[in-house]
Amino acid sequence: MHSGPLFATIQRYLHHEDDAWDALQETFLSAFRAIGRFDGRSTLATWLHRIAVNAAVMKWRSRRRTSIRSIDDLLPSYYDDGHRRDPGPAWGSLPLDRIEVAEMRELVRQCIAELPDIHREILILRDIEEWDTATVATHLDIEEGAVKTRLHRARQALRTMLDPYFREGSP
Amino acid sequence: MTCRELIDFIMEYEDGTLPEKQRVLFEEHLSLCEDCVHYLASYRTAVQLGKSLIMPSNEKVSTQVPEKLIRSILAARQADGTSLTE
Numbered sequence: 001m002h003s004g005p006l007f008a009t010i011q012r013y014l015h016h017e018d019d020a021w022d023a024l025q026e027t028f029l030s031a032f033r034a035i036g037r038f039d040g041r042s043t044l045a046t047w048l049h050r051i052a053v054n055a056a057v058m059k060w061r062s063r064r065r066t067s068i069r070s071i072d073d074l075l076p077s078y079y080d081d082g083h084r085r086d087p088g089p090a091w092g093s094l095p096l097d098r099i100e101v102a103e104m105r106e107l108v109r110q111c112i113a114e115l116p117d118i119h120r121e122i123l124i125l126r127d128i129e130e131w132d133t134a135t136v137a138t139h140l141d142i143e144e145g146a147v148k149t150r151l152h153r154a155r156q157a158l159r160t161m162l163d164p165y166f167r168e169g170s171p
Numbered sequence: 172m173t174c175r176e177l178i179d180f181i182m183e184y185e186d187g188t189l190p191e192k193q194r195v196l197f198e199e200h201l202s203l204c205e206d207c208v209h210y211l212a213s214y215r216t217a218v219q220l221g222k223s224l225i226m227p228s229n230e231k232v233s234t235q236v237p238e239k240l241i242r243s244i245l246a247a248r249q250a251d252g253t254s255l256t257e
Contacts, residue, residue, distance in 0.1 A: 076175075076178055076210075078173075078174065078175045081173065082173025082174055082175040082176065083173070083174050083175075084174045084175070084178070084206060084210070087174075087206035087209070087210070088209075089209070090209040090212065090213070091209065091212060091213040091216060094216075104220070108220045108221060112221065123221060127218060127221050127222050128221065128222060148182065151182065152179075152181070152182040155182070155214060155217060155218050155221070156178070156214070158217045158218075158220075158221055159213055159214050159216075159217035162213075162216075162217055162220065163213070166213065166216065
């Protein structure tokens, strides 16, 4: 069976091949069990893709060894008048002279891994899997407003974690 | 509009969903505040990095489902529909 696209999706979240194969197997089992609920409103490809992402995220969560950061510590802080504390210098261009592309990818992946679950999963589903807000809200059983708020916070937190690497003049 | 309010509105601004009145205030603030210009630029960079660099090879994954899989699932569904429904 040609399962390359689904396996590739799963490998975005799971580095260990054994874990990825486990998640792929779980994807097929879940699809088999739930096929009676497939209502045809999405394509079968989209439906399977969602099951694969869910299986990968669940496996990733069970195997996570990364320490999770507090979202509040990663959001901007402000003075009473609304000015940002410690705005810092502008970001320079991508430091690809100092960091290889593969290292940069790993750095971003690690930063995302340190986000709290409720923020990381929405960042993955919206920005990487490109699900729309309504689909994510339905999938996670939350309001669309909550999806937007958490996505914005997740993006700000990712920006904060990357900040030391991009500040102009950083080593 | 304060820096705090501008940062709160960034996502709507980027999505093009910020109401006209607030968009004008947003852009007025940007024209006066270098810190917020830098923040917006770095926010955009972070979002793009998140979107692109996590991909194994910067390739979009095909959504094509193998025909054999479709046939297998449909065959199983036809053979024993009740046992496939949770």
